[in-house]
Amino acid sequence: MMAQYLLETKxxxxxxxxxxxxxxxxxxxxxxxxxxLIGPNGAGKTTIFNLLTGVYRPTTGTFYLDGEELCGLxxxxxNHRGIARTFQNxxxxxxxxxxxxxxVALHNQPAYPCTVWESLFRLPRHFKAEEEMRExxxxxxxxxxxxxxxxxxxxxxxxGKQRKLEIARxxxxxxxxxxxxxxxxxxxxxxxxxxxxxxxxxxxxFDMTILxxxxxxxxxxxxxxxxxxxxxxxVLAEGDTRETLKNPEVIRxxxxx
Amino acid sequence: xxxxxxxxxxxxxxxxxxxxxFTLVMAIIALxxxxxxxxxxxxxxxxxxxxxxxxxxxxxxxxxxxxxxGHAGFMCVGAYLGGKVAAVLEPSIGNGVGSLILGLVIGxxxxxxxxxxxxxxxxxLRGDYLAxxxxxxxEIVKSxxxxxxxxxxxxxxxxxxxRFDKQYLFIFAFLLVLLTLAAAQNFIRSKHGRAVTAIRDxxxxxxxxxxxxxxxxxxxxxxxxxxxxxxxxxxxFSNYTVQSAKFGYNYSIEILVMVVLGGMGxxxxxxxxxxxxxxxxxxxxxxxxxxxxVLQNLLYALILIIIVVYNNAPALKSFRVRYNLHVxxxxxVRRGKDPSHRSDDRAKxxxxxxxxxxxEILSIDLKPQNLSGDKPTHDDSKGGKG
Amino acid sequence: MELFLSTLINxxxxxxxxxxxxxxxxxxxxxxxxxxxxxxxxxxxxxxxIYVFMAFHNPLLAILIAVIFCVLLGMTIEKIxxxxxxxxxxxxxxxTAIGVSYLLQSLAQIIFGSANKVVTVYDFGSVTFLGxxxxxxxxxxxxxxxxxxxxxxxxxxxxxxxxxxxxxxxxKGAAQLMGIxxxxxxxxxxxxxxxxxxxxxxxxxxxxxxxxxxxxxxPGIKAFTAAxxxxxxxxxxxxxxxxxLGMVECISYKITAIxxxxxxxxxxxxxxxxxxxxTGFLGKKRREKV
Numbered sequence: 058m059m060a061q062y063l064l065e066t067k068x069x070x071x072x073x074x075x076x077x078x079x080x081x082x083x084x085x086x087x088x089x090x091x092x093x094l095i096g097p098n099g100a101g102k103t104t105i106f107n108l109l110t111g112v113y114r115p116t117t118g119t120f121y122l123d124g125e126e127l128c129g130l131x132x133x134x135x136n137h138r139g140i141a142r143t144f145q146n147x148x149x150x151x152x153x154x155x156x157x158x159x160x161v162a163l164h165n166q167p168a169y170p171c172t173v174w175e176s177l178f179r180l181p182r183h184f185k186a187e188e189e190m191r192e193x194x195x196x197x198x199x200x201x202x203x204x205x206x207x208x209x210x211x212x213x214x215x216x217g218k219q220r221k222l223e224i225a226r227x228x229x230x231x232x233x234x235x236x237x238x239x240x241x242x243x244x245x246x247x248x249x250x251x252x253x254x255x256x257x258x259x260x261x262x263f264d265m266t267i268l269x270x271x272x273x274x275x276x277x278x279x280x281x282x283x284x285x286x287x288x289x290x291x292v293l294a295e296g297d298t299r300e301t302l303k304n305p306e307v308i309r310x311x312x313x314x
Numbered sequence: 315x316x317x318x319x320x321x322x323x324x325x326x327x328x329x330x331x332x333x334x335x336f337t338l339v340m341a342i343i344a345l346x347x348x349x350x351x352x353x354x355x356x357x358x359x360x361x362x363x364x365x366x367x368x369x370x371x372x373x374x375x376x377x378x379x380x381x382x383x384g385h386a387g388f389m390c391v392g393a394y395l396g397g398k399v400a401a402v403l404e405p406s407i408g409n410g411v412g413s414l415i416l417g418l419v420i421g422x423x424x425x426x427x428x429x430x431x432x433x434x435x436x437x438x439l440r441g442d443y444l445a446x447x448x449x450x451x452x453e454i455v456k457s458x459x460x461x462x463x464x465x466x467x468x469x470x471x472x473x474x475x476x477r478f479d480k481q482y483l484f485i486f487a488f489l490l491v492l493l494t495l496a497a498a499q500n501f502i503r504s505k506h507g508r509a510v511t512a513i514r515d516x517x518x519x520x521x522x523x524x525x526x527x528x529x530x531x532x533x534x535x536x537x538x539x540x541x542x543x544x545x546x547x548x549x550x551f552s553n554y555t556v557q558s559a560k561f562g563y564n565y566s567i568e569i570l571v572m573v574v575l576g577g578m579g580x581x582x583x584x585x586x587x588x589x590x591x592x593x594x595x596x597x598x599x600x601x602x603x604x605x606x607x608v609l610q611n612l613l614y615a616l617i618l619i620i621i622v623v624y625n626n627a628p629a630l631k632s633f634r635v636r637y638n639l640h641v642x643x644x645x646x647v648r649r650g651k652d653p654s655h656r657s658d659d660r661a662k663x664x665x666x667x668x669x670x671x672x673x674e675i676l677s678i679d680l681k682p683q684n685l686s687g688d689k690p691t692h693d694d695s696k697g698g699k700g
Numbered sequence: 701m702e703l704f705l706s707t708l709i710n711x712x713x714x715x716x717x718x719x720x721x722x723x724x725x726x727x728x729x730x731x732x733x734x735x736x737x738x739x740x741x742x743x744x745x746x747x748x749x750i751y752v753f754m755a756f757h758n759p760l761l762a763i764l765i766a767v768i769f770c771v772l773l774g775m776t777i778e779k780i781x782x783x784x785x786x787x788x789x790x791x792x793x794x795x796t797a798i799g800v801s802y803l804l805q806s807l808a809q810i811i812f813g814s815a816n817k818v819v820t821v822y823d824f825g826s827v828t829f830l831g832x833x834x835x836x837x838x839x840x841x842x843x844x845x846x847x848x849x850x851x852x853x854x855x856x857x858x859x860x861x862x863x864x865x866x867x868x869x870x871x872k873g874a875a876q877l878m879g880i881x882x883x884x885x886x887x888x889x890x891x892x893x894x895x896x897x898x899x900x901x902x903x904x905x906x907x908x909x910x911x912x913x914x915x916x917x918x919p920g921i922k923a924f925t926a927a928x929x930x931x932x933x934x935x936x937x938x939x940x941x942x943x944x945l946g947m948v949e950c951i952s953y954k955i956t957a958i959x960x961x962x963x964x965x966x967x968x969x970x971x972x973x974x975x976x977x978x979t980g981f982l983g984k985k986r987r988e989k990v
Contacts, residue, residue: 144519173504177500226523435971626792
């Protein structure tokens, strides 16, 4: 059975103690969409990401990826099923070279089977997997224009490239849905433009569906097909990007009227 | 797959070569009747035991980034079981290679089982709590063996074990060192080892990359415990008694000193410092007798403090970047190569983000943020950027 | 009944010592967020200082000097070994603390030798109560611990300095922005912790008038257990944990079958508590942000 939506959340909600960080969130994201999740600070956007990636277990509701219920699975399992994310504050493996950062993310791909025993005894599959992982990682880095820096430590990259590397790493896990948490944060207009192109390219090239959090409204309206506006943990408005952004309630929520 | 000699990184195998040649030379001297006296043989065995211990602990401390203070406890399990195997088998098959191998299998397996048993619950805990649990484990093991009946494990007086029947136990000991080295290195330089270092560098990101953190912590912990057990078996074959009092907290610290001195995430460093400290220990023990013996502990303490502060103090960072062995190495050996190109094996502590931030209560969403949310927040107190 | 009463009193008095050490642990852990492994060894230092200054046969003077000495020592250790590592990996801080602990032990052994030193600080004598011989020193220990606990709680809750401490323990960065001298607060915390350790050293001497360089190591670790049981960072929790642990130890010693395993039992309790309820009885739950 083909699901109508790639990601569907049903009454997703979580509360910490008495505080309802998110409640009754119903997202419906179609395949190949670029979907924006916006809202003022503290609206619960990152919380939604954390729920979708299994960092938190929702107190109410559930969510489906491609018709499969993923709610309640641990983070690594959810990642295997096809949700990958980046972080608001970049989280790279700083002690590792760029190429190995990506190789870590290739770890669980079924294309590179190799058990611990095979590695310990250096059986042929170990070498095969290593070689292929390295090649695949280089390929991904080439796409993101990072191949030159592949042997640098990740922490030595400039900020924009760190962002790119984080996206490359997320893509390496082979997701169906990519969650980007404020990808344009801290970028200058030129870099933002570049990022916009990159995200479009990812959609075309990887046939990817993307859900992103962003504060830069120009960026969102130029890129997203649809948006959902969150405020105080609940959905304030949703629909076509341009129309939704004109919605007076949304504007009021942002300005704080 | 075709083996391409160009693709082999010879520098990765230099340590095998050095240890192998050293063993070979010593073995030839010993077997051709050259003069190696008993204390020298004993020293070699002790060095081998220390190297195995240090390499196995460095898997947990250096690569996984968790502190284990009960390493001597795993060794204790291995020593008692290996010694018992040897004692039981001695009347029938003597105390040769056969009982050594059986002892290694049983002792190593028992220690590994202990590693799993203590690891499954304990590895859920954060840094310092885990350290305390492992410490408690070491003390529990010690206390249990201390109170066994005389017939089973010898109680407080210790278990009498037959020494290996040949003088050249050290050859086997160094073969075991090579085995440990191979296992540790093969593990670390594989996708599994990469997963482990990823967990150390950023556990949250590692989870998000689909790494089963619990599984890899457990594998590393068990592997480390297994080799600690092997070291224990070796110890029991090289001595006449195994006394649990020896495997206390202090011994665990001694192993930790070796790992810290060798450098975080450096297997070769652990080997060198283990050999050096064991050698110094033995030599100092002849010089510093009686009350002076404590000077040795003073030395350890100072080494620990100075090295850790030097390697980690944020204030010393620029100094550290300018003057360190790696820079020296790059200048002398790898002249002309881009200094920013690095291999992954070594890690600097100050770029490892602090895993534990006690003052974080809930998610970032629930914290009042400043309005300029567009600014990069990666440079916050977590020190993620280093 | 007599056995019960004597075990109870012994347990409470031992528990009082553990509680005193655990208070120090909990203060330092709660505010500096570090496991001060050297805390137990400051007890030993306090004991030795009392031993040295008992040469003047004035217990109060000796105790006062011991407390002052330990406070200065604690502040010095913090300044030299821990302060440079603020902001570094917790693993590094922990290893340094272990190093400091080792350093104090070996220094004491170098200065005083490995043989035990014997000193009687003050003989309170004993009374017979319901047929049980009770050491008055045990009661004194308990009383002082309770007073110190109450005083600490009041201090933290009701004084400016105490509230600053809470602020630092909640969020160092925010506290700094609020104009609190974080480094100063942490130093003061170490000073208080060390003073408590000196008192614990006194209690040990009252209980058994003999002192060695490893006096503090085991009680230190056990008191950490107590602090964890009660919930680390919680002052009443430390008291509760200390008393519980003291009771367990005394009861275990009284039962012949398990007496040799007393240490193992205490550590097993630690492991179980950490696994079942890592926040202890009175601790707060915290989690890492993503």
